[in-house]
């Protein structure tokens with residue numbers, strides 16, 4: 096292996112309490128909110144086809160015009176307690192809020208820049224009330240922070256000249272100051288979700304990032320930081336030059352999901368997902384495919400079945416309202432979670448053979464197995480293949496445990512479970528299996 100000073104500092108998974116809690120979340124809520132919500136994907140009557148939070152980079156929108164938007168930021172409808180209540184009913188166990196996106200506008204009162212909420216008509220801290228409201232609902236808060244900052248004069252995407260390097264030193268200090276400030280102001284934060292770390296300039300900062308990550312972890316013991324923050328000695332992110340995971344979990348699944356357990360390399364991971372194809376910030380004219388609650392539930396279940404967390408994005412509008420499409424989805428997913436959360440919270444990967452009807456999840460504590468059925472076979476017969484020596488002790492409907500099933504053994508360690516669920520059930524049905532312990536093979540004496 097390659098000698099690295101700033102590569103991965105831990106082989107294997109974190110097993111501490113905070114990481115176990117993270118692993119058991121299942122469902123999270125991403126919130127992208129900032130100045131970009133004001134134009135909402137349009138400028139001077141023209142439609143912007145890119146991601147709404149990137150409108151500043153659109154050739155039809157002058158940077159100066161965007162940078163003046165803070166003078167219009169006055170979200171009178173902002174109601175953090177309502178947002179937190181909605182997230183609770185959705186069933187989210189954690190929430191990730193954009194404290195500063197690529198545009199550099201800070202939703203908290205930062206002493207290191209004037210480009211923050213205190214200099215907008217709104218004038219007040221946004222992050223603090225959100226942290227308070229979500230903590231009150233028992234939903235853990237994580238802070239999204241973009242290292243890339245289009246507003247800061249010292250920011251560089253690459254370091255070519257001596258002047259670049261000098262300016263970037265100031266930018267690094269600014270970045271460190273803001274991060275330590277966030278942890279001081281919001282000490283109940285459970286972790287940081289970093290973004291905007293793909294630049295060549297940042298990839299040269301292995302030592303700086305390593306030291307800063309250590310400082311942050313010292314400030315809040317147990318802090319959870321993913322693979323997007325640190326570059327290693329050779330500028331590799333997510334995985335160091337020896338292929339070892341950087342940070343506490345893999346953050347590479349953005350608007351995409353792993354297909355197999357092998358794709359996850361056995362690591363912890365999260366998938367962050369937009370409702371439209373590619374809109375994180377508020378866009379007033381969603382075009383293309385907008386995901387249904389059925390699709391989002393399938394992505395959630397698939398994530399949990401592969402040992403990951405699924406984070407669904409919300410983009411509040413410029414006045415601080417959650418749009419109706421997201422409110423509707425939150426209600427539909429929440430209704431399904433009300434009945435079926437046992438198959439999500441505290442669950443993860445089960446090594447039984449994947450079947451066409453859907454996904455298995457396994458509760459890490461109880462060992463209970465959940466069959467989440469998305470594709471009901473025409474003959475209603477759900478095939479289950481278990482590793483040898485594992486039997487199906489009890490099988491019943493999660494929604495109505497009085498509805499029990501007698502598995503029909505059709506081959507060795509292979510069963511049909513004949514669906515009884517009414518066809519009217521809106522979302523996927525969930526069947527619970529309480530597997531037998533390893534069946535004792537006759538005559539094999541277990542060593543004492």
Ligand SMILES: COc1ccc([C@H]2[C@H](O)[C@H](O)[C@H](C)N2C)cc1
Pocket residue numbers: 127146148149290349367375
């Ligand atoms: C260049 O491709 C990108 C760059 C950044 C992103 C940002 C989005 O604005 C959003 O914040 C997402 C989580 N992040 C990866 C998405 C695609």
